[in-house]
Amino acid sequence: MPVRVVESSAPSQVSGANSGETLPQVCSLLSVGQAFSGTQNVSSLQKDEAWRVNVRIQGCDLEHGYLCGTMEALNVPMADTPVVTFWEGEIIDTKNYTFFTGKWEATQEDDIRHWTKFPSFRPYLSRVEVDGGKSLDLSDSEFIYMRWKEQHFVNVGTDCGLTIAGFYYVCFSCSDGCISGFYYDPNSSPFQKLELKSTNEGRSGFSFSSYELQ
Numbered sequence: 001m002p003v004r005v006v007e008s009s010a011p012s013q014v015s016g017a018n019s020g021e022t023l024p025q026v027c028s029l030l031s032v033g034q035a036f037s038g039t040q041n042v043s044s045l046q047k048d049e050a051w052r053v054n055v056r057i058q059g060c061d062l063e064h065g066y067l068c069g070t071m072e073a074l075n076v077p078m079a080d081t082p083v084v085t086f087w088e089g090e091i092i093d094t095k096n097y098t099f100f101t102g103k104w105e106a107t108q109e110d111d112i113r114h115w116t117k118f119p120s121f122r123p124y125l126s127r128v129e130v131d132g133g134k135s136l137d138l139s140d141s142e143f144i145y146m147r148w149k150e151q152h153f154v155n156v157g158t159d160c161g162l163t164i165a166g167f168y169y170v171c172f173s174c175s176d177g178c179i180s181g182f183y184y185d186p187n188s189s190p191f192q193k194l195e196l197k198s199t200n201e202g203r204s205g206f207s208f209s210s211y212e213l214q
Contacts, residue, residue: 029177029198030067030144032060036179038196040073042189051075055179055196065096067146070154078161084154085164092145098132099124101147104167105186108132114169114182117191121145121171146170148181163187168194 036055043049052074060067067089074082090097101111112129115121120143127133138145150164166185173179177198182191 027144027172027174029174030057030060030172032057034177035199036177036196037199038179038194040183040195041193043192049077053194053196062091062093065091065093067091071148071150073162076162079156081155083156083160083162085150086152086154087148087150089149089170090147092133092138092147094134094136094138097147098134099128099145100132101167104149104184106167106184110184111169114184114191115145117169117182118143118145118171118180142174144172144174146172170194 034057038053039050040053041050054072054074055069057067057069059069068087069089070084070086072082072084073079076083092099099111099115100108111132112125115128116125120141121128124133124136127136148168148170150167153160153162153164163185166183166188168181168183170179170181179194179196181194181196183194184190
């Protein structure tokens with residue numbers, strides 16, 4: 001949620017599917033109701049700044065590479081109240097989605113530049129450069145790679161001083177529930193880092209037996 005006022009983009013659509021049948025491993029820490037907390041570094045050349053961030057997963061459908069949730073930024077200087085957004089996520093499973101984004105103003109070069117920020121991704125680099133990693137089997141990986149796209153503000157208007165025009169490249173660790181991410185928006189400060197850890201809060205939410213984005 002970097003500082004820049006723009007209108008929210010339209011909901012994302014399923015793309016990038018192929019004939020692969022592998023799915024990410026089932027991970028108890030990536031499930032409906034799970035909460036995470038941490039920070040997003042929004043520093044610029046003018047000043048160092050980090051916002052406290054809470055995330056909760058509200059829906060998850062591994063079969064279709066989909067999840068969704070809410071993100072709350074707590075100490076945003078220009079906002080009188082914590083800013084809550086609703087986001088939808090694409091799970092990189094090489095079945096529904098590959099490492100190539102193909103939208104949101106992200107080129108394949110932008111994708112490679114951001115994914116290689118995660119050390120766990122680097123062994124996949126050569127194959128991803130060819131076709132986005134369509135031939136990779138990620139089912140046994142300790143890490144789940146995702147894109148999170150904020151769709152709309154929940155409790156404030158679009159005049160709140162923040163933008164949700166960009167999206168997050170996300171790496172989730174199944175071993176400890178830690179999340180790291182980098183925000184991409186060509187009109188915002190580059191490589192704003194998101195760092196979250198799983199919390200022990202009670203779980204609540206909903207799940208999908210079948211869900212397709214329209």
